[in-house]
Amino acid sequence: MKKIAFVVPSGVAPIAPSHARTKTKRLAMMPVVLGLLAAAAGGCTMDTGSADDRDIMQATAEASAALSATLEGMWEREQVAGDVYHYTFLLKVGDTPNARIRVHRVVREDSPNVAHPTSRAIMLLHGDFATFTTNFLPSLISDGAQLDRNLALYLAKRGIDVWGVDRRWTTAPAEGTDFSDFAGMGVAQAVSDTGLALSFARTLRTLTGAGQDRLFLGGFSSGAQLTYLYAAEESQKPLAQRQVKGIVPIDIYGKLSPADESLRLYACANAADEYDWVAQGYVDSDNSTFAQPLGALAASDPGGDSPIFEGYTNREAMLGFVSATFLLYEPKPQYHLVAGVYTNGFPTKLRYASESLITDWLAHSPPHESLVETADRDAMWCGTGTLPLADHLADISVPLFYLGAAGGFGDHGLYTTTLVASTDVTTHVVRRLPASREIEDFGHADLLYANDAPALAWAPLAQWLLAH
Numbered sequence: 001m002k003k004i005a006f007v008v009p010s011g012v013a014p015i016a017p018s019h020a021r022t023k024t025k026r027l028a029m030m031p032v033v034l035g036l037l038a039a040a041a042g043g044c045t046m047d048t049g050s051a052d053d054r055d056i057m058q059a060t061a062e063a064s065a066a067l068s069a070t071l072e073g074m075w076e077r078e079q080v081a082g083d084v085y086h087y088t089f090l091l092k093v094g095d096t097p098n099a100r101i102r103v104h105r106v107v108r109e110d111s112p113n114v115a116h117p118t119s120r121a122i123m124l125l126h127g128d129f130a131t132f133t134t135n136f137l138p139s140l141i142s143d144g145a146q147l148d149r150n151l152a153l154y155l156a157k158r159g160i161d162v163w164g165v166d167r168r169w170t171t172a173p174a175e176g177t178d179f180s181d182f183a184g185m186g187v188a189q190a191v192s193d194t195g196l197a198l199s200f201a202r203t204l205r206t207l208t209g210a211g212q213d214r215l216f217l218g219g220f221s222s223g224a225q226l227t228y229l230y231a232a233e234e235s236q237k238p239l240a241q242r243q244v245k246g247i248v249p250i251d252i253y254g255k256l257s258p259a260d261e262s263l264r265l266y267a268c269a270n271a272a273d274e275y276d277w278v279a280q281g282y283v284d285s286d287n288s289t290f291a292q293p294l295g296a297l298a299a300s301d302p303g304g305d306s307p308i309f310e311g312y313t314n315r316e317a318m319l320g321f322v323s324a325t326f327l328l329y330e331p332k333p334q335y336h337l338v339a340g341v342y343t344n345g346f347p348t349k350l351r352y353a354s355e356s357l358i359t360d361w362l363a364h365s366p367p368h369e370s371l372v373e374t375a376d377r378d379a380m381w382c383g384t385g386t387l388p389l390a391d392h393l394a395d396i397s398v399p400l401f402y403l404g405a406a407g408g409f410g411d412h413g414l415y416t417t418t419l420v421a422s423t424d425v426t427t428h429v430v431r432r433l434p435a436s437r438e439i440e441d442f443g444h445a446d447l448l449y450a451n452d453a454p455a456l457a458w459a460p461l462a463q464w465l466l467a468h
Contacts, residue, residue, distance in 0.1 A: 078140075081147050083108050083116075084156045086137060090171070093196055096181035100171040103197050104132045104164040105204070106152040115208045120216070120465055121161035122248065123201055124152065125194065127221030128374075129291040129365035132164030135220055135448055141364045144356030151448060154458050160465055161210060165197035169373075170366040174288060177368060182283035185370035187229055187377060187388050194230045198243040216465060218248030220448060225377050228254035228393060228416070235395035235421075246399035246424075246468055248461065249416075251408040251444050253331075254393055256381060257415035263332060267381035274375035285369040294318050295362025298355075316346075322358055323347035323443070332412045339407055339443040339450075351440060352432075352450035361449065399424035401464045403457055406431035408444030424468075428460045 075089045087105040108116040126135040136152040138145035147153060152162045168185055198215055206212050219227035231247045256264040294308055298318035306317035321328065323340025324347055338358055340347030350358065376388040383391070393416070402417050402425075404410045410429050417425050433441040442450065447457045 077113065080106065080137065080140070080150070080153050080156075082157075083110075084153055085109050086140070086152075089200070091196070091200065093168075093193060094181075096184070097178035098168050098172045098181050098185075101168055101193050101197060102132070102166040102171060103200055104137075104152075104162075104166070105201070106137065106156045106162040106164075108156055108159070115161070115210070116159075117209045117211075118159050118161045119211065119213060120159065120468075121163060121201065121205060121210070121213075122155065122216040122218050122465060123163040123165065123194075123198055125165065125217070125219030125223030125226050126167075126170075127219075127223050129287045129362070129369065130221075131166045131170050131364075131366055134361050134364050135223075136162075136164060138357060138361060138449070142357050142360035144354040144358075144360055145449075148454055149354075149357065149449065149451075151453075151458055154454055155462055155465070158462050158466065160462070161205065163197070163201045163215065165194060166366075167370075167373075168193065169368050169370045172366070172368040174367040177284075179283055179368075182368075182370050183278060183372055186372045186375075187226065187380065190226050190373060191230045191233055191389065194226060195234075195243065202243060214243050214245035216246045216248060216468075217244045218250060219252075220250040221252060221444065222373075222377060224249035224252035225254065225380070228252070228396070229380065229389055231396045231398060232392035233389065235392050235397065244398060246401070247396070248401045248403065248465075249413070250403045251405050251410070251413065251447055252416075253381070253409055253413040254416040255383065255391075255419060257412070260332075260412060260415075263412070264382060266330070267378045268384065271375050271378035271382050274371060274378060278372050278375060283371050285371045285374065286367070287365040287369055288367040291362045291365040292367070294321060295359040295365075299359040299363065318359060318362070319347045319349070322362075322445070323350070324439075325444075332409055334407065334439045335409070336407050336439070336443045337445045339440055339446055342440060352442065352446050352452065354449070354451070357449050358445075361445070394419055394421060396420040397422050399468055400426070401461065402427045403447060403461055404429040405444055405447050405457075406433070406438055406441040408442075408447070426464055428457075430456045432456075 075087060078086050080086050084106060089103045091101050091103055093099050093101055110116050124132065124136050126132050133140050137150050139147055139150050152164070155162050167190055169182065198217070201215060202212060217227050217230060227247050227249050231244055234242050234244055290308065294317060297304065297306065297314035302313060302315035304314050306312045306314045309317040309320065312320065319340055322338040323336050325336045326334050329335070338353050339351040341349050341351050379388060400417060400420060400422050402413055404413045406429060414427055417427055430442045430447065447453055
């Protein structure tokens with residue numbers, strides 16, 4: 001790959017979906033459900049009309065005692081496929097300008113607005129420059145994503161109630177954002193918000209007849225690191241206050257092996273630089289100047305000169321970033337987001353994933369992202385100095401399923417699974433090529449977007465969830 005020069009583009013708008021999907025209109029709030037949610041959150045009372053409903057309200061309030069969020073505006077419902085529907089709820093979780101999280105639910109319905117009861121549920125946390133939708137339900141934003149390329153839909157069709165949460169920075173507007181609260185959007189806040197989202201999900205599941213059982217918590221990439229951090233924090237709480245019954249970190253490490261000392265030092269250096277930038281007032285990782293145009297221009301003008309990587313076309317820049325990611329970011333040797341096919345030392349096409357799906361994933365990145373969260377996550381990997389959260393990784397005792405990709409974090413994520421207290425640990429690393437060709441093997445995001453991800457990655461995950 002040629003020498004990379006960075007140029008920040010201006011005036012490049014993110015690509016819009018090329019399709020015109022029919023999205024259901026905003027729905028009026030269901031008075032009973034939202035009244036009960038308000039009761040759980042704020043302690044108010046409501047006469048629901050029956051002793052059974054009052055029992056549900058009391059049980060929900062007790063299960064959600066920690067819930068301090070309130071529903072902001074209306075909720076939305078849209079059909080994904082067949083009897084599977086996608087719900088979104090925007091929750092206000094504080095008084096600062098961007099104190100909002102978006103909670104998602106993907107579930108089968110027995111009738112309109114009536115979820116099919118299921119005993120198993122999972123909450124999924126998205127990765128960087130992403131949202132729940134772009135990571136786990138990409139057919140809603142991309143014509144390049146067939147219905148069987150949606151992990152959330154795949155799990156829902158198999159009887160698993162799928163939830164998700166978009167972190168605060170994903171809800172910040174593209175323009176006119178007040179960044180005054182971005183410096184507080186670190187991993188401690190993300191872990192706390194995850195707890196609120198879990199409380200909300202358990203509340204709504206109780207109200208829709210699914211019971212008060214704990215949820216599995218899973219995450220992809222940075223969301224997987226937050227999964228470890230949340231489970232570690234929750235391990236310090238009394239059993240009655242815990243909300244997670246098992247964890248599913250997808251392609252990440254929580255702590256580095258002694259054999260990976262160079263990678264730990266790399267994280268330390270990154271954290272130091274990032275905290276320094278934050279101290280200088282740079283709190284926003286602006287996706288509108290990198291990920292969004294990288295994907296949008298590769299789709300709209302593939303042969304044009306890239307304004308981001310000098311000397312490349314827009315398509316070459318996109319392919320280089322996703323398939324030779326290690327040239328910019330190397331948390332492990334030959335790390336890459338998506339596997340490419342190399343010709344004369346440069347990736348010329350994608351090996352396992354649809355190119356239009358990958359460009360749409362990038363183009364639909366949320367415009368802003370918290371830099372302090374990135375710094376905190378690197379600091380946790382570094383493991384020295386004052387950490388944003390105490391290290392309780394060894395106290396995690398719930399069942400664990402680690403899903404990795406050979407070209408992503410892959411085998412480097414296995415060490416973390418040996419440190420937890422759980423005696424129920426399953427690991428599955430997708431490897432399709434010999435180790436000598438790892439540079440072209442199944443990539444980090446291929447676990448979500450590859451054509452054969454359902455067979456190679458999702459089937460083992462679903463089997464594990466259904467067995468637990």
